[in-house]
Amino acid sequence: MTEEALILSETDRHVGIIRLNRPKVLNALNPQLMTQLAEQMETFDGDDAIHVILLAGSERAWAAGADIGDMAECSTLQMYQRDQFATWDRFKRIKKPIVAAVSGYALGGGCELMMLCDVVIASETAQIGQPEINIGVMPGAGGTQRLTRAVGKATAMDVILTGRFLSAKEALAAGLISRVVPKEHYFTEALRVAHAMAAKGPIALRLAKDAVLKAFETTLSEGLEYERKLFYMLFSTEDQKEGMRAFMEKRKPKFKGK
Numbered sequence: 001m002t003e004e005a006l007i008l009s010e011t012d013r014h015v016g017i018i019r020l021n022r023p024k025v026l027n028a029l030n031p032q033l034m035t036q037l038a039e040q041m042e043t044f045d046g047d048d049a050i051h052v053i054l055l056a057g058s059e060r061a062w063a064a065g066a067d068i069g070d071m072a073e074c075s076t077l078q079m080y081q082r083d084q085f086a087t088w089d090r091f092k093r094i095k096k097p098i099v100a101a102v103s104g105y106a107l108g109g110g111c112e113l114m115m116l117c118d119v120v121i122a123s124e125t126a127q128i129g130q131p132e133i134n135i136g137v138m139p140g141a142g143g144t145q146r147l148t149r150a151v152g153k154a155t156a157m158d159v160i161l162t163g164r165f166l167s168a169k170e171a172l173a174a175g176l177i178s179r180v181v182p183k184e185h186y187f188t189e190a191l192r193v194a195h196a197m198a199a200k201g202p203i204a205l206r207l208a209k210d211a212v213l214k215a216f217e218t219t220l221s222e223g224l225e226y227e228r229k230l231f232y233m234l235f236s237t238e239d240q241k242e243g244m245r246a247f248m249e250k251r252k253p254k255f256k257g258k
């Protein structure tokens with residue numbers, strides 16, 4: 001029996017596109033989907049032709065959370081033995097930038113997945129939240145930590161303790177997402193942004209992502225030291241020479257990822 005395609009993937013020049021594909025349950029994230037997603041992410045991450053990954057849901061839902069039906073009757077031991085966090089942890093190791101094209105619901109694990117992406121382009125219809133409190137639990141895949149770092153204590157407590165959804169406008173003002181666009185254009189705009197990023201030097205892209213993420217893990221002095229080392233490192237690449245020479249020669253750079 002062929003495995004159901006819980007995700008769909010394609011490439012568009014240097015952008016690897018992945019779409020979540022469980023429309024009947026608003027892209028609820030079950031373990032099988034998460035495994036397929038992690039595998040595809042790693043495939044794109046290891047493919048030199050791909051510079052940026054674009055992750056999308058559907059117009060109605062980016063993802064309405066982890067699959068509640070899948071967890072409802074689990075005991076602590078079963079949850080522990082399943083060790084599903086191991087799959088989620090694979091996302092943290094993706095080195096290439098990930099653009100999220102978010103429309104409709106981004107809830108619970110859906111919000112947590114969105115926060116693992118690097119640039120979030122959202123439709124004005126997006127509704128973002130951590131409503132786990134409504135079903136007797138709390139965020140478990142980073143919600144209390146990443147949301148709080150992104151929006152601060154006051155908004156994080158409001159969202160996590162009441163289960164209310166943020167509108168796209170509120171999420172933008174809170175610093176949770178990068179841009180809000182009209183619903184008709186959210187995917188094309190996200191793709192446009194992904195292509196714009198994919199035209200930059202691939203090594204600089206990866207190292208810049210790495211350095212920004214370091215800011216959440218370390219002190220300012222250590223982060224600055226880390227940034228400096230990566231900055232120096234780029235001077236050993238052909239892309240740095242090409243980028244700076246192209247500027248001096250008033251032409252577009254041709255980056256090679258070397």
Ligand code: DAK
Nearest residue numbers: 024025026028064065066067068084085107108109131141
């Ligand atoms: N899981 C399973 N099915 C879901 C779902 C979900 N999270 N969200 C929606 N669905 C299903 C609905 O059951 C319904 O199925 P049918 O009844 O048609 O069979 C279908 O999608 C359409 O949903 P509705 O009929 O409810 O549509 P509405 O427009 O009326 O409402 C809604 C949309 C998004 C407001 C509502 O569906 C809703 O409240 N959904 C649940 C949202 C939620 O509570 N999300 C947080 C789930 S907990 C972990 C990692 C992460 C997590 C846990 C563990 N590990 C690594 C271990 C994360 C946990 C969560 O996300």
